[in-house]
Amino acid sequence: MTRAGTSSLSERCPLSAVMGLRERKKLEAWRTIRSTALALISERGFDAVSVEDIAGASGVSRTTFFSYFPSKEAVVFDLDPLEVQRWRDLLADPRSDLPLWEALTDVSLGLARLLAERLPLQKRLFEQSPELCTSSRNTCDAFGPDLKEWISRRHTDGDPLHTTLVYNTALAAFSTAIEAWDPDDSFEHFLELVRDCLRWAGAGLAHPVS
Amino acid sequence: MTRAGTSSLSERCPLSAVMGLRERKKLEAWRTIRSTALALISERGFDAVSVEDIAGASGVSRTTFFSYFPSKEAVVFDLDPLEVQRWRDLLADPRSDLPLWEALTDVSLGLARLLAERLPLQKRLFEQSPELCTSSRNTCDAFGPDLKEWISRRHTDGDPLHTTLVYNTALAAFSTAIEAWDPDDSFEHFLELVRDCLRWAGAGLAHPVS
DNA sequence: CCAGAAACCTGGACTGGGTACAAGTTCTTA
């Protein structure tokens, strides 16, 4: 209800002020590597770019690359540290008044907005190189653990089977939306897809399609 | 309706009679590699066994290993050619009288029975080495494409979004069952889990838990 | 039954992801 609270925090303090030189350099390096990598990959395709290429083009050693990203794929799918912060804010939002599935839809839409920027590129990569994982599970993997924890926290009835089912189904719906979205369509359309898939999956797929 | 048809075919002809020497040797080699691999892996763990180990212990070259299995993981998750046949029979069963979701449940239960033998081992491996993919998606990957095709064939209304959603959600339910099953429990219990998860997911997760 | 074709197996060489480590460099902090 109070509008002034949560979201302003991350914007209000510039971070660069509170971060030491070390941290600032690290963030900068992270972003340099990431953007260099995305540039190379979107140009040549995922498989045609080696980690060595990326490291070299970023002015950094192979070893350092792997100290920033746990794998080559991570450079495509990991979140910017600031986005991670926003994602955590999203999950920390204590509006427990909504029923689980609706709250879950809200969170998913928020997540979708976080992904907005990189999603078109990712979709293009999916199409180019199917090795980049069937469907868009990679994208979800980055959020999965947090989200599952969030669900189980809200899920007071304590049945872990049901919790897991809710989680897996929500991911399935979200993946479906990613899968079905055409990057040439508007982003609004993607949000609608997310909403629709979650509504459908939540309402029950056993009924004949409405 | 006619009970005499489909399933007896694969048992009636012993295959070894109709297969040439070449094919028989191939099947034999496949099985030798597979069982050798499973023995080694269940003993030492997935990561502690290299493809070279497996090939060597199977009396075959590394190159040959990769001509039978597209990846190291495949040796754990791929189906025996005969099982593949049974899986295809399952999907070919022309009982289109049931509504989609119920037919899907039937297929899933049949699939579960096909997996019965190796499932306990696979679950143990999941626990040992989380790198072997979070959740049990690998298991599903082997069936995914076929299943999706089956769904879209039955799904006459022709909305690809809905088809994908049904498919992803069914997989989610199936994975959940695999994930939740304790290999010390009876296999019957696993079947129940599969049924429950599909029923729940099909009936709609947005409602408060029944 | 046999010769040629086709399928199969093999060792070896190569690419590229990922890890371990020791030595050097840069920032922090007291």
Added chain:
DNA sequence: TAAGAACTTGTACCCAGTCCAGGTTTCTGG
């Protein structure tokens, strides 16, 4: 400003996966 923590780098290594040339085995038709 000096000690120490954190970061970077090159090197060496392991292993999955691919490619290929040459040798064997099975199959086929005559």
